[in-house]
Amino acid sequence: MPTPLASKGTTRRERLRADLIAQIKAVAVAQLEAAGPAGVSLRGIAREVGVSPAALYGYFDSLDDLFTALIVDAFNDIADAVESAVAAQPPDALGERLWAGIRAYRAWALANPSLFRLLYFSPVPGYEPPDEGEALTAALRVFVPMLATMLEGYERGLMKPPPSGPHIDASKFREYFGLDLTPDQLALSTKCWTEFHGFVALEINGHIDPHWVDAAALFAANVRSSIREMGLPLDDG
Amino acid sequence: MPTPLASKGTTRRERLRADLIAQIKAVAVAQLEAAGPAGVSLRGIAREVGVSPAALYGYFDSLDDLFTALIVDAFNDIADAVESAVAAQPPDALGERLWAGIRAYRAWALANPSLFRLLYFSPVPGYEPPDEGEALTAALRVFVPMLATMLEGYERGLMKPPPSGPHIDASKFREYFGLDLTPDQLALSTKCWTEFHGFVALEINGHIDPHWVDAAALFAANVRSSIREMGLPLDDG
DNA sequence: ATGTAAAGTCAACGGTGTTCAGATATTGTT
DNA sequence: AACAATATCTGAACACCGTTGACTTTACAT
Numbered sequence: 105m106p107t108p109l110a111s112k113g114t115t116r117r118e119r120l121r122a123d124l125i126a127q128i129k130a131v132a133v134a135q136l137e138a139a140g141p142a143g144v145s146l147r148g149i150a151r152e153v154g155v156s157p158a159a160l161y162g163y164f165d166s167l168d169d170l171f172t173a174l175i176v177d178a179f180n181d182i183a184d185a186v187e188s189a190v191a192a193q194p195p196d197a198l199g200e201r202l203w204a205g206i207r208a209y210r211a212w213a214l215a216n217p218s219l220f221r222l223l224y225f226s227p228v229p230g231y232e233p234p235d236e237g238e239a240l241t242a243a244l245r246v247f248v249p250m251l252a253t254m255l256e257g258y259e260r261g262l263m264k265p266p267p268s269g270p271h272i273d274a275s276k277f278r279e280y281f282g283l284d285l286t287p288d289q290l291a292l293s294t295k296c297w298t299e300f301h302g303f304v305a306l307e308i309n310g311h312i313d314p315h316w317v318d319a320a321a322l323f324a325a326n327v328r329s330s331i332r333e334m335g336l337p338l339d340d341g
Numbered sequence: 342m343p344t345p346l347a348s349k350g351t352t353r354r355e356r357l358r359a360d361l362i363a364q365i366k367a368v369a370v371a372q373l374e375a376a377g378p379a380g381v382s383l384r385g386i387a388r389e390v391g392v393s394p395a396a397l398y399g400y401f402d403s404l405d406d407l408f409t410a411l412i413v414d415a416f417n418d419i420a421d422a423v424e425s426a427v428a429a430q431p432p433d434a435l436g437e438r439l440w441a442g443i444r445a446y447r448a449w450a451l452a453n454p455s456l457f458r459l460l461y462f463s464p465v466p467g468y469e470p471p472d473e474g475e476a477l478t479a480a481l482r483v484f485v486p487m488l489a490t491m492l493e494g495y496e497r498g499l500m501k502p503p504p505s506g507p508h509i510d511a512s513k514f515r516e517y518f519g520l521d522l523t524p525d526q527l528a529l530s531t532k533c534w535t536e537f538h539g540f541v542a543l544e545i546n547g548h549i550d551p552h553w554v555d556a557a558a559l560f561a562a563n564v565r566s567s568i569r570e571m572g573l574p575l576d577d578g
Numbered sequence: 579a580t581g582t583a584a585a586g587t588c589a590a591c592g593g594t595g596t597t598c599a600g601a602t603a604t605t606g607t608t
Numbered sequence: 609a610a611c612a613a614t615a616t617c618t619g620a621a622c623a624c625c626g627t628t629g630a631c632t633t634t635a636c637a638t
Contacts, residue, residue, distance in 0.1 A: 159585070161626095161627075221462065383594080398596075
């Protein structure tokens with residue numbers, strides 16, 4: 105009686121296959137968080153899983169393929185985190201919703217630094233993130249809840265006019281995201297995005313020195329003030 | 342008569358050594374920009390330089406050591422670019438000075454994407470950036486001109502009060518940077534830093550889709566509006 | 579029970595970083 | 609000019625890597 109890991113499917117073969125795939129991914133993530141991108145190797149995984157290196161090629165076409173699978177899972181994971189954090193806030197507290205999503209974003213990054221780097225800084229030797237397919241759609245999922253919140257803010261007339269000009273092709277954007285924002289709204293949204301992502305990017309890569317910076321407090325202060333600057337209501341100080 | 346590359350020093354040995362070191366670095370950078378971090382290999386460099394792989398160990402202790410040297414050079418290079426861009430503006434045009442530095446920062450990143458990734462996203466297999474030594478001091482150099490500009494803005498009373506609280510240990514900061522900013526000023530400076538770095542980080546890693554975003558225009562609009570929000574004067578629109 | 583297809587093994591190829599003994603070339607001194 | 613010292617380079621070797629192909633074993637369906 106094998107331990108049920110991700111036992112989906114009917115036949116015994118399918119169950120074993122799904123379990124082994126899950127185990128391979130788990131070992132890969134463990135090695136990634138333990139020793140960085142260089143520390144994850146097919147042979148190492150095979151050794152840990154108790155199988156010959158060549159056997160893994162029955163589950164993933166290549167090491168890059170395995171990384172892609174890891175990336176898709178991670179994108180969906182952080183997207184779930186952001187989504188549920190936003191959903192946990194009252195529907196009308198738009199500022200709180202956005203802040204909750206952003207906070208969940210940072211929290212996930214701090215909890216899974218190597219995976220976060222994998223998602224946004226392509227740190228894998230020779231790996232190029234696919235520009236289409238489920239990896240892209242999963243990547244977009246992360247920002248949909250926050251964009252939707254901002255969109256609602258725009259529709260309620262809460263948010264200030266963005267700085268300037270039509271630097272964004274809104275129809276192309278809509279094609280990908282399925283959200284109907286004007287170019288100006290997109291510009292402001294992008295500004296918000298670059299700000300909190302920029303902070304997390306610096307923090308994750310060790311460029312915000314904890315010796316002289318209280319990162320969590322500074323992140324909260326900066327992002328919350330930006331949210332207020334956009335015009336979304338936010339409680340307390 | 343060998344081609345003079347970086348011929349410094351008096352004796353023939355020293356000149357040859359300096360030249361070869363420069364050549365090794367040049368080949369490494371070329372391979373880095375051509376094929377990414379995975380494309381740079383000691384054996385490949387040795388092949389191109391026309392020397393046995395083992396010979397390189399007379400110049401660098403390891404591949405990591407070579408990367409560290411590349412990183413130090415690159416930090417100094419981007420610091421030079423930012424410094425001269427700031428210095429090229431009129432001393433009193435503080436907003437223009439800051440904007441020029443930030444623009445130079447982005448321009449250098451776009452011109453040397455692989456090196457920029459090397460600096461800020463440690464994408465080298467197993468490489469961990471040293472937390473002390475010349476790599477750190479070179480890294481700090483990058484932001485000194487921009488911080489100094491903001492500091493002058495504070496001293497002239499131009500800039501608005503930062504959002505809030507003492508999230509930063511200013512004395513520790515002064516110890517490293519030699520600049521005397523209050524915690525509140527540092528908080529606002531960090532906000533500016535995270536914003537433009539965040540934009541460049543997204544752009545360099547391919548997350549700002551040129552299909553629907555005019556990155557240069559959006560960058561200018563967002564950053565310039567932030568500079569104005571801080572209180573620094575800036576010409577035209 | 580048997581044929582078929584999936585899954586796993588083994589060995590090999592070409593690549594990598596790194597080490598070390600030995601050969602070679604340059605230097606400073608006699 | 610010859611020699612000893614020393615810096616430098618080479619060649620072979622080790623251990624690891626991703627990937628492939630031929631072969632064997634296992635599980636399923638009829």
